[in-house]
Amino acid sequence: MNFKQKFMGTSHKNNSLLCVGLDIDEDKIPKSLFESSKHPFLDFNKSIIDATKDIVCAYKLNMAFYEVFGKNGIDLLEKTIEYIPKDIVVILDGKRNDIGNTACKYAKTLFETFSADAVTINPYLGKDSVTPFLAYKDKCSFILCRTSNASAVDFQDLNVSSLPLYQIVAKKIKEWNENDNCGAVVGATYPGELKIIRTILGDHIPLLIPGVGKQGGDVENTVKKGTNNKGEMAIINSSRGIIFAGNDEDFSEISRNKALSLRNEINKYR
Amino acid sequence: MNFKQKFMGTSHKNNSLLCVGLDIDEDKIPKSLFESSKHPFLDFNKSIIDATKDIVCAYKLNMAFYEVFGKNGIDLLEKTIEYIPKDIVVILDGKRNDIGNTACKYAKTLFETFSADAVTINPYLGKDSVTPFLAYKDKCSFILCRTSNASAVDFQDLNVSSLPLYQIVAKKIKEWNENDNCGAVVGATYPGELKIIRTILGDHIPLLIPGVGKQGGDVENTVKKGTNNKGEMAIINSSRGIIFAGNDEDFSEISRNKALSLRNEINKYR
Numbered sequence: 001m002n003f004k005q006k007f008m009g010t011s012h013k014n015n016s017l018l019c020v021g022l023d024i025d026e027d028k029i030p031k032s033l034f035e036s037s038k039h040p041f042l043d044f045n046k047s048i049i050d051a052t053k054d055i056v057c058a059y060k061l062n063m064a065f066y067e068v069f070g071k072n073g074i075d076l077l078e079k080t081i082e083y084i085p086k087d088i089v090v091i092l093d094g095k096r097n098d099i100g101n102t103a104c105k106y107a108k109t110l111f112e113t114f115s116a117d118a119v120t121i122n123p124y125l126g127k128d129s130v131t132p133f134l135a136y137k138d139k140c141s142f143i144l145c146r147t148s149n150a151s152a153v154d155f156q157d158l159n160v161s162s163l164p165l166y167q168i169v170a171k172k173i174k175e176w177n178e179n180d181n182c183g184a185v186v187g188a189t190y191p192g193e194l195k196i197i198r199t200i201l202g203d204h205i206p207l208l209i210p211g212v213g214k215q216g217g218d219v220e221n222t223v224k225k226g227t228n229n230k231g232e233m234a235i236i237n238s239s240r241g242i243i244f245a246g247n248d249e250d251f252s253e254i255s256r257n258k259a260l261s262l263r264n265e266i267n268k269y270r
Numbered sequence: 271m272n273f274k275q276k277f278m279g280t281s282h283k284n285n286s287l288l289c290v291g292l293d294i295d296e297d298k299i300p301k302s303l304f305e306s307s308k309h310p311f312l313d314f315n316k317s318i319i320d321a322t323k324d325i326v327c328a329y330k331l332n333m334a335f336y337e338v339f340g341k342n343g344i345d346l347l348e349k350t351i352e353y354i355p356k357d358i359v360v361i362l363d364g365k366r367n368d369i370g371n372t373a374c375k376y377a378k379t380l381f382e383t384f385s386a387d388a389v390t391i392n393p394y395l396g397k398d399s400v401t402p403f404l405a406y407k408d409k410c411s412f413i414l415c416r417t418s419n420a421s422a423v424d425f426q427d428l429n430v431s432s433l434p435l436y437q438i439v440a441k442k443i444k445e446w447n448e449n450d451n452c453g454a455v456v457g458a459t460y461p462g463e464l465k466i467i468r469t470i471l472g473d474h475i476p477l478l479i480p481g482v483g484k485q486g487g488d489v490e491n492t493v494k495k496g497t498n499n500k501g502e503m504a505i506i507n508s509s510r511g512i513i514f515a516g517n518d519e520d521f522s523e524i525s526r527n528k529a530l531s532l533r534n535e536i537n538k539y540r
Contacts, residue, residue: 023372064368064375070383071344078340095368097392098334099419102293105334113340122367124394124414126421144394149369151396158438160428165435168428 003117003140003181007089007206011057011232017223017270018263019058019091021210021239022048022080023065028244030251041069044251045080048243051252052259058118058235059084060208063094081115091208091235092116095144097129104132111136118142120185120208123169130176137179140206145169145197148187148211166193170200183208186226188217188236195225203228206235212262213241219262223269231270238262273387273410273451277359277476281327281502287493287540288533289328289361291480291509292318292350293335298514300521311339314521315350318513321522322529328388328505329354330478333364351385361478361505362386365414367399374402381406388412390455390478393439400446407449410476415439415467418457418481436463440470453478456496458487458506465495473498476505482532483511489532493539501540508532 001009011017024041033040049059061080066073081090092114096106103125110119111133118140121133133141146156146166156166173182184201186194188211198207209226211217219236226234242262246254271279281287294311303310319329331350336343351360362384366376373395380389381403388410391403403411416426416436426436443452454471456464458481468477479496481487489506496504512532516524 062368062372064366064372064379068375068379068383070348071341074341074344095392096334096365098332098365099417102332102334105338109334109338113338122365122392122394124392124425125417125419126424126426128419128421147369147395149395149398151398154396154442155394155435155439156396158430158435160430160435165425165428165430169425172424 002138003089004206006087006117007057007235008232010088014055014057015267016055016057016263017227017234017236017266018056018259019060019235019237020048020052020056020242020259021060021062021237022243023062023239024076025065025244028240028247030247030249032249041076042079046083047252048255049083051256053085053088055259055263056088058089058091060091060093060237060239062239063092078114089117090115091118091120091142093120095120095122097122097125099125100128100132103129107132107136111139118183120144123172127172127176134176134179134181137181140181140183142183142185142208143169143173145173145184146186146190146193148189148215148217152187152190167196167200170197173205174201177205180204185210187211188222189215191218191221191225194222198226198228203230203233206233208235208237210237212236213238219265220269223266227270236266272408273359274476276357276387277327277505278502280358284325284327285537286325286327286533287497287504287506287536288326288529289330289505289507290318290322290326290512290529291330291332291507292513293332293509295335295514298510298517300517300519302519311346312349316353317522318525319353321526323355323358325529325533326358328359328361330361330363330507330509332509333362348384359387360385361388361390361412363390365390365392367392367395369395370398370402373399377402377406381409388453390414393442397442397446404446404449404451407451410451410453412453412455412478413439413443415443415454416456416460416463418459418485418487422457422460437466437470440467443475444471447475450474455480457481458492459485461488461491461495464492468496468498473500473503476503478505478507480507482506483508489535490539493536497540506536
């Protein structure tokens with residue numbers, strides 16, 4: 001089963017475009033876990049997964065939040081991925097890339113060592129850096145197109161032959177999609193750009209959309225501009241806004257309620 | 271002691287602009303090590319370090335080659351860094367970046383968890399993604415400017431207000447250098463671009479230059495165009511060409527000879 005089949009299967013079953021970002025943070029997980037558990041981070045992730053697995057279409061793990069703990073963090077990353085139900089896609093958000101020889105190693109790391117279904121990659125190095133990821137035909141590579149941060153404008157909006165760079169990147173993503181395994185990362189905080197990118201990419205390329213929740217992206221705009229003609233092919237991520245919504249013993253219940261409410265709000269506009 | 275002081279100290283002492291890239295590779299290290307050693311990768315790195323530490327100015331570890339082994343790879347990365355003499359700068363080549371909140375975690379990972387003296391980062395996300403790295407005033411952040419691969423042209427050479435994007439990036443690097451802790455990554459395979467970038471950056475910003483050796487960058491051109499007015503501020507990296515030069519029991523001696531010969535060739539043109 002390839003990425004799209006797996007993603008669409010769960011998305012239909014759970015009636016959801018919501019992706020929950022498992023971005024653990026020592027300072028934000030409930031203090032009580034450090035007393036009650038020998039493995040507070042893993043137990044935190046497991047609780048969030050248990051509480052949300054019937055209402056999400058994907059889980060996303062941002063690698064920075066794991067790497068910061070060194071080899072223990074990598075162990076936690078591996079154990080968390082192992083715990084995620086096999087029918088839900090795992091997106092490893094590492095925004096990696098390098099020249100071809102090294103990009104092969106990153107692709108192997110993410111897709112083989114860590115068994116990711118999908119990854120995020122940075123386009124700055126061009127096609128030969130992207131190709132080793134796209135060689136994994138059953139996986140999906142979400143290429144950074146227009147990011148959600150304020151400084152996205154610094155380079156991504158610069159005009160190149162009268163088009164902003166991010167649109168040139170979007171056109172390249174469409175061109176690179178020969179194996180039907182490209183996606184694009186587009187921030188929810190810029191709905192105008194989201195609409196333009198969806199138009200360039202057409203209806204068959206999935207968008208990974210961070211930036212609703214804590215970053216302030218508007219849900220209605222995100223859904224209407226980011227989904228395709230069938231209200232699909234968008235993976236809308238929220239991390240901190242869901243997983244750190246509660247900080248007491250009932251944290252996973254509060255996270256579930258937040259996730260449920262966001263899933264339903266998304267569905268209202270599809 | 272900040273990055274520049276440490277780098278210049280060793281560079282003078284060892285009369286060297288040569289950086290050796292410790293990019294381990296299962297398929298390329300001597301087979302005999304798998305029989306004679308319980309820790310073949312670590313022992314390989316230790317042998318290369320022992321054989322070259324008096325003739326280099328820096329060691330660079332490309333993180334892809336370690337991450338591919340999961341938590342064992344991170345352990346190896348940490349132990350290798352620990353083994354490098356404290357007066358030689360360690361460059362962690364991860365080409366990371368993300369939005370501000372997450373970039374803080376990457377900066378913490380690389381500079382604190384792994385104790386790097388310098389890192390490589392990707393500029394595509396703009397200033398707010400770079401700032402968390404630059405907040406480490408005593409460290410150095412080498413920002414990808416013009417990479418050494420063939421597809422570098424895809425985006426980096428696109429004209430923006432009649433300048434190629436990589437030159438806009440170079441101008442930003444100069445602007446972001448308020449704490450005197452920026453550097454730029456420029457491939458040796460493009461000497462024309464190297465010269466232009468050195469001119470934009472002036473004489474005080476260090477360049478990390480991969481691409482001599484296996485990738486075919488010309489040494490004379492690299493030195494003449496990449497160093498500053500004093501023949502300094504360039505860190506010229508070779509990985510595979512040095513560390514995998516031999517594949518028998520005398521591999522470290524062969525690597526030393528290769529490194530010595532490249533250091534001397536570099537010095538001839540300074």
